[in-house]
Amino acid sequence: MIRTSTQNDLIRYIYQETDTEENIEIQTAAILNxxxxxxxxxxxxxxxxxxxxxxxxxxxxxxxxxxYSKSYDLHSLK
Incomplete structure (x- = not known):
């Protein structure tokens, strides 16, 4: 069964958040479309x-x- 890839699927694919099966589906769909x-x-x-x-x-x-750094008195820590 071929499903339609959504923009969210493509973004997940780009960020390598898809599994092997999804990768193959997206790559195949991109070749055909x-x-x-x-x-x-x-x-x-x-x-x-x-x-x-x-x-x-x-x-x-x-x-x-x-x-802020200029107003902070480092000498007061002594």
């Missing part, structure tokens, strides 16, 4: 972009950390 293959490719590219995104704190977060 060009639009599914395209959607799978687009999701894979999105995941790669998210993973590669630079994680930098905002300027306001940095300012708050610096302000």
């Amino acid at each position: 060009g639009s599914l293959a395209h959607e799978l490719h687009e999701l894979e590219q999105t995941v790669k972009s998210i993973t590669a995104a630079e994680r930098v704190p905002s300027e306001s977060a940095i300012d708050k950390i610096l302000s």
Whole structure:
């Protein structure tokens, strides 16, 4: 029985959260269905972009950390 792959199934597949049987079903469906293959490719590219995104704190977060550290009196621990 062939079932329809949902977007959730494709995301689980990309994150390797599917079992062997599901992997085969999704791979077969992608071979037989060009639009599914395209959607799978687009999701894979999105995941790669998210993973590669630079994680930098905002300027306001940095300012708050610096302000807190400057206001903290290290000499009072003596």
